[in-house]
Amino acid sequence: MRSYIRVALLVCLFFGLNQAFAQKYPQDYFRYPMDSLPNFVSPFGVMRDNHFHSGIDLRTNGKIGLPVYAAADGYISRIKVARGAYGKALYIEHANGYSTVYAHLDAYYGAIAEWIHDYQYINQTFEFDKIFIKPFLRVKKGDTIGLSGNSGTSSGPHLHFEIRDSRTEKILNPALFGILPIDHFAPEINKIFVYKFVREGLLLKKQITFNTKNAYWQDIYLVSKDTLLLDADTYGFGIDAHDYIHNSKDPKGLYTYTFWLNQTHKFTHALNQFAFDETKYINAHIDFPYYKLEKLRVQKCFVDDGNKFSNYQTDAHKGRVHFTQPNTHGELIFEAADVNQNKTYVKIFYTIGPSQIDAEKLAYETQMQNKACLFPGKAMLVTQDGFMASMDEKSIYDTVCYTLNTYPKKLDAISNTYSFHTYTTPVHAPFNVSIKLPLPVDGLEDKLLIGYAKNMGDGFVSIGGNYAMGLVQAKASNFGFFKIMLDTVAPKVKRVLPKYMGNSHDTLRWDFDISDDCAGIKSYDMYLNGRWILGDFDAKNDRLTYLFDEVYYIERERIFNLENNPSSAKAFRVLVRVVDNKNNKTERWFDINP
Ligand SMILES: [Zn+2]
Structure with a gap:
């Protein structure tokens, strides 16, 4: 009876919110x-x-x-x-x-x-x-x-x-x-994750505690058969849930989710609005390391100190739970809702065990004590053997105890390779990376950049960069592996012949593949008999396209009307010029018959 009244109150609260929106x-x-x-x-x-x-x-x-x-x-x-x-x-x-x-x-x-x-x-x-x-x-x-x-x-x-x-x-x-999808399906809650805080900002193990196969219905709740065993310690929770909508096979996200501890509201996330400059908090919103390793986005029911996303309603502990009394018990309730107000509730009973020492937590804490740490809200400089990282105060969401290793320069490389922490930890505001140039490069300084890879064995990709006073400097958006690279290779340009796809429109165009192997394409231009023409560049397909417009037709008229025009001159001369971000330039001429 008690829970029935509480749910009724919640429903009123929600419809109340919706009416407020409608107004x-x-x-x-x-x-x-x-x-x-x-x-x-x-x-x-x-x-x-x-x-x-x-x-x-x-x-x-x-x-x-x-x-x-x-x-x-x-x-x-x-x-x-x-x-x-x-x-x-x-x-x-x-x-x-x-x-x-x-x-x-x-x-x-x-x-x-x-x-x-x-x-x-x-x-x-x-x-x-x-x-x-x-x-x-x-x-x-x-x-x-x-x-x-x-x-x-x-x-x-x-x-x-x-x-x-x-x-x-x-x-x-x-x-x-009032612009809504058609959706009659309630969200599905797959798993509830349990996190233990070692200390502020450091999370220990994850325990997955909910499985629909091991649950039964009671009123509106899907109740876990297993009781969750916890210690008198600090915990956070996470939810793995999704929603299906009409006419779509793949799962979608939630509109809101909420967590209550013993009928007390702890946390709600609701997606009514957000600003562009806060959208990257997604990386603090989810269990980022788990996503990077397991490709599953678990949404947290607690807020990291460096997470300033404005869509949370929490208690004073930002959704974290401090269990202090051994040998007590209670219940956790999770709600997932879609924008059409279809809802699912999961209930889990918990018991706080007797006081005891958690060996795993102690071992983890000791391991962290031997490492240097970065803290959210604090700008810091990290240096070692010619590597320097200058952390912005908004670079990280939570305490990061890092490692910084140097791997010796290989024969064909420009510098050592440095590994700074790991790509499974999220970065918010990019930080500055500087690497000392170990040897002169004789006039090729403007071709230097910093390469980044998630793992040592991966291909390194350019994160840009400039040379100044013996250092190559760039902005990094991830932790991982860094080294100096040199790009002297110009972009590639290749004509792609039109394919007739049953639509005459398909042949009223010229297509070129343009690509660059390292620094990336800065600019591209096309000229038809010396006149600039509009090239539509689709970066995801490396495709540069000229759709015939008035310039084409005017030029065609002109060359056909040339008196004494030898047939060899009855071709368009097309110049494609592509420049990469290190100013390596390719110019290719194509003679194309009208
Ligand atoms: Zn979209």
């Missing part, structure tokens, strides 16, 4: 930006590498080129074209203080498309980021603004859609505005 956020203002019914590939806030999904991904059934509509009246406030990230993106500012974002487009539409094409030719650039302060290109709710695509860092055709608060730039859950 705060207009419910019919934004329309669905595509023709289909709400058909989500990814809901808001899905956990991804280094970020929470900032919008909703809408299904286009594998197709490119479906019309995308303005969600409400407004004006174009920003146009961003990038080789990666959102690819071709459009931002609309609305009169009610919100803006909407449409990303991974294949193309823009109408007057917007014309403006962009002109802008790219005037500025001789494919990529740009233009913000409009004053209304210029206006749109009406339902106007076609672009065609859906797969541009930028997208792993398949879809539309990425966002609603933002224009004043704060915070991204809001479209569900607050």
